[in-house]
Amino acid sequence: MVQEEIRRRNLGALLRHVHLDGSLSRAALAERMGLNRSTIMALTAELTAAGSVREEVPTDTGRAGRPSLVVRPESTRVYVLAFDVAVDWLVAARVGLGGVVLDRRWAARPRAGADLDRVVEVLAGFGRQLHDAAPPGSVCAGVGASYCGMIRPGDGMVRFGPDMGWVDQAFGAELGHRLGLGLPVPVGNEAHLGAVAEHQRGAGVGFQNLIYLHGDVGVGGGIIVGGKLLDGEGGYGCELGHMVVNPYAGRPCGCGSHGCLEAEVGERALLDAAGRPADLIGRDALRAVVGDADRGDVSAQDALHRIGDWLGIGVANLINLFNPGVVIFGGMLRDVYPGAAEPVRARIARHVLPVAKERVRLRTSALGDDATLVGAAELGFSRLLADPLGVLAGAETRDGRRRRAGGRRVTRPVAGRPGPPA
Amino acid sequence: MVQEEIRRRNLGALLRHVHLDGSLSRAALAERMGLNRSTIMALTAELTAAGSVREEVPTDTGRAGRPSLVVRPESTRVYVLAFDVAVDWLVAARVGLGGVVLDRRWAARPRAGADLDRVVEVLAGFGRQLHDAAPPGSVCAGVGASYCGMIRPGDGMVRFGPDMGWVDQAFGAELGHRLGLGLPVPVGNEAHLGAVAEHQRGAGVGFQNLIYLHGDVGVGGGIIVGGKLLDGEGGYGCELGHMVVNPYAGRPCGCGSHGCLEAEVGERALLDAAGRPADLIGRDALRAVVGDADRGDVSAQDALHRIGDWLGIGVANLINLFNPGVVIFGGMLRDVYPGAAEPVRARIARHVLPVAKERVRLRTSALGDDATLVGAAELGFSRLLADPLGVLAGAETRDGRRRRAGGRRVTRPVAGRPGPPA
Known part of the structure; x- marks a missing residue:
């Protein structure tokens, strides 16, 4: 039990390093995590089998001799849906592991009078489009949203959204419901998420x-x-x-x-x-x-x-x-x-x-105007990074199948969800 | 090695709980620390043998039946010296484990013109008096000081003391040297330490x-x-x-x-x-x-x-x-x-x-005007709470002897230190 917990934490920590750095050698991972290289190798093998990382020869090491392999995130295969409700626009994006924006949809937003229903309708529509456009076999590992107002932590409730006049609107729950992916939608304040994104990937690294x-x-x-x-x-x-x-x-x-x-x-x-x-x-x-x-x-x-x-x-x-x-x-x-x-x-x-x-x-x-969106994606990745194999095993692939940790797939039709495109 | 580290942490954690709460049953300790009662019993026995806690019948439980024992800090036996350089006064105190002020010395301070030498002379004099007045067999486990200015963490350097015109004065090092107890003197800003004290023992619990x-x-x-x-x-x-x-x-x-x-x-x-x-x-x-x-x-x-x-x-x-x-x-x-x-x-x-x-x-x-002093004492206790047996084994008792973990004492004259009073 304790052993299992340690393994889960180590898998999460390794995936987080790769997610934040983009590319790390086993030696660098061993040093950062304080683990020996055989443990790193075993953890990497598990994450590779689950489809979340791959090992490859670095493109150019600038050194002679056989270069050591680097571990990279499977950015096009494992993604989250990220949403940004800003004062002047609505954005939805598919963001790959590693923080890469893979695809996006955008709409201008009138400054006042947008009710919850309309905002969620637009975003959920974008979300479904992005999900449907994802390549076969890719996996949606989470969802996260940024909102320009005060958010209650935990349930994505907008306590106060001054520019739209929102008070106590269940934005996260409603968006999760309309997306229909069976995933929770954590919501954060736009500036909080922007700070996190700049801290992890921007001017604040x-x-x-x-x-x-x-x-x-x-x-x-x-x-x-x-x-x-x-x-x-x-x-x-x-x-x-x-x-x-x-x-x-x-x-x-x-x-x-x-x-x-x-x-x-x-x-x-x-x-x-x-x-x-x-x-x-x-x-x-x-x-x-x-x-x-x-x-x-x-x-x-x-x-x-x-x-x-x-x-x-x-x-x-x-x-x-x-x-x-x-x-x-x-x-x-x-x-x-x-x-x-x-x-x-x-x-x-x-x-x-x-x-x-x-x-x-x-x-x-x-990160410019993407800071809040990238921060929202980090919210979406947090579940995956807490328990990579558990989340990937439970996630639905783009073609309606469920993955199992270890890379084997079992076909399991999911009731009440849109089927795969022909 | 890892085992030893876990034991040290558990001893420190148990002592911290008793230090902050004043009195806790083994059952309460077990619950707070997430350990079983036999482990708590073993840890308590080690801390008791080292002279830092004792177990006793609570004075009034208000319940019928045999009351369970509570663990209390040995407040009169294990103490720190705490110093407070405020705008209008200088204070030194002997503060017992559990945060009890046992004895104190006080002097008014003129608002301007006090140089490092003069301030340290007064405080070190107070410190020696307090140390000499401590009961035989008691142990000075640390020293801490509060200062009304900006302090560099780690070495007790006053970077900026506006009301005395101090800039880059090695207050902590100088006080430690003059005290001659062979103990470091960590220094904190008065308001920082007041906040810590109120958080731990005052209006902010x-x-x-x-x-x-x-x-x-x-x-x-x-x-x-x-x-x-x-x-x-x-x-x-x-x-x-x-x-x-x-x-x-x-x-x-x-x-x-x-x-x-x-x-x-x-x-x-x-x-x-x-x-x-x-x-x-x-x-x-x-x-x-x-x-x-x-x-x-x-x-x-x-x-x-x-x-x-x-x-x-x-x-x-x-x-x-x-x-x-x-x-x-x-x-x-x-x-x-x-x-x-x-x-x-x-x-x-x-x-x-x-x-x-x-x-x-x-x-x-x-805590009123004692907030900063109590906060300084917490600085002094931090070494002890990180490694109770190590610090107590190395500490000099009031009668010039060294304690050894386990409660046995060995007489060991300490060169260059004032001897015990006749």
Whole structure:
């Protein structure tokens, strides 16, 4: 029993290393996991038989002599479905083991009035299309979703989705039901998932303490403390966008308060600062300001500086609180940050205590608009990485068969599911 | 080897439970540690033989029948020396296993100009007195110190001690050297240690996510995230006192900036708000304002409200960021908070997002001015709790003998150490 548990953990840990690194030699795996090479060989053999990894000669080692084999994830064979409900779009993707986006569907989303039913209908439709388009023999190992609001951990309930007016909507359960794959749909806040994705695969690799600021209409946050996402008592931490930075002359915020960081640096604040008309919204409008600033338009540059000054106060506060190794600007802040970096740095120089300033780096998101989607995929992979053989044995292949650990397949018709295409 | 490591961990874990709870039955220990009762019995026997715990009949069980034995820490026999360098005082104490303050020495400290040499001289003198006054046969198992500044983890180096003007002073090493006990002196920031103490033994017991605000001249912070102190990349996190809350009309702060939380709610801010003369400083002056407010003095009440309003902005920001179970007001904020609670609550109601507000509690420190000292003692106990028998076997008893695990003593004169009193 204990032996079985250790084996399961080791299989999960090995698969996680391969999933995150893309390609590792047995020797590297042995070193990272603190296990001997014969154990690594046995674990790799089991994962290979289950169809989740393969061993192959590396393409170019740059060294003479017989190269040692590397273990790679079976990215096109084992995948998850990942969903992203952002302020301006809905995305669904098939993401392969190793974090590779294999296929995607996209739709623009109107900013207000989308009810749960409509959003889930679009996403479930995309999900079925992606599933049906997967190659025969491939396996859907999980599902994960990102949502631009506050999510109750555990059951994918949207507690508060300000821009759609959602309160206590069972998004994860409903999407799982409509997908009909018999898989749970864990849901995470978009900025939390973006932080996890940047930490694992983006601008935050190698840092145990990082702050990710995700701009869309407002500003969300994901904060990694000691290698783990800060969730707090109920999973509702990281709300850095509602840090009050301008208490007495602050702009009104969507949350009902005034002077929140997102009210001072969000999309509307920037467009107003740049003198754009009040009915102009969206990412393109924002990129136009950034483009104008790049071309030397002084009023656009001033607008970015004004935003940067408030952003800098918020970031300085966060550095004093978290002493992070890196601060990452994602979402629309990825576009805004380069033109706002000067006042941000000035505020850090002015407000951050000397020793906390020593090592912090400021970076833009490496994954861009895919950060939240990739983070959602990680949610979907978490079951697989906890118990690779168990999940693969229970998973349905694209052609309606069930795999069994060990690679043998048994044909077992699944009642009530759409059959394989002719 | 592995077996030995497991035994050491189990001994440490059992001793930690007894240390934190004060008294636990074998049955309770078995349940908490997930071990069977015969293993608990064997571990308890080893710790008893080493002189760190004893088993006894509970004083009053309130139940009929033969009561089961409880395991208690040998608080008067096994102790640490704990030191606290606060803004207004120096304290040293002998703190027994279980967190009991057995004996203490205290000195007022002038606010400025104290150099390392003078501070260490006073503390080391106190330490020797406390050590000499300990009963024969008792064992000093460690040393720990609290300091009102930024500390480099690992070596007790004060990186930045603003009120004394210390920069890169080797406080821990120097104190260890002067004590001459052959023991390392780990040092922690006062608010970090206060947070740990309140989490383990005070107003934060049972919460995995808490914020501790420690007021003295300024405001320090200790933040527990997922049961662990937030330290960040270099150990310099939690600096909530330098969160900018009033960026454009803020009071000057000791850090060189303006509008920091501690500039708006610290001692000087309160005394100024209450119209006290500029040369009046210290805890007594502050308590006089609180006392006046209690007696109905409207200007003192207004001063507390004004401070409370800024404090509330800071606390609201922290709740949005950390989603804590409890916020604890310690140090001078323990005195200030009751008269400032109303505006603090109003700011929370106004700025904190609905779901994060649901469960948070606001409390004053349960340990009061001892919080930092008790936290320093925990630093001192950490070696013992990592390897109880190893540390006790190596420790010198009060009468200059060395203990050996198993309770037998061998007389072994220790060169270069002061001998036992006649």
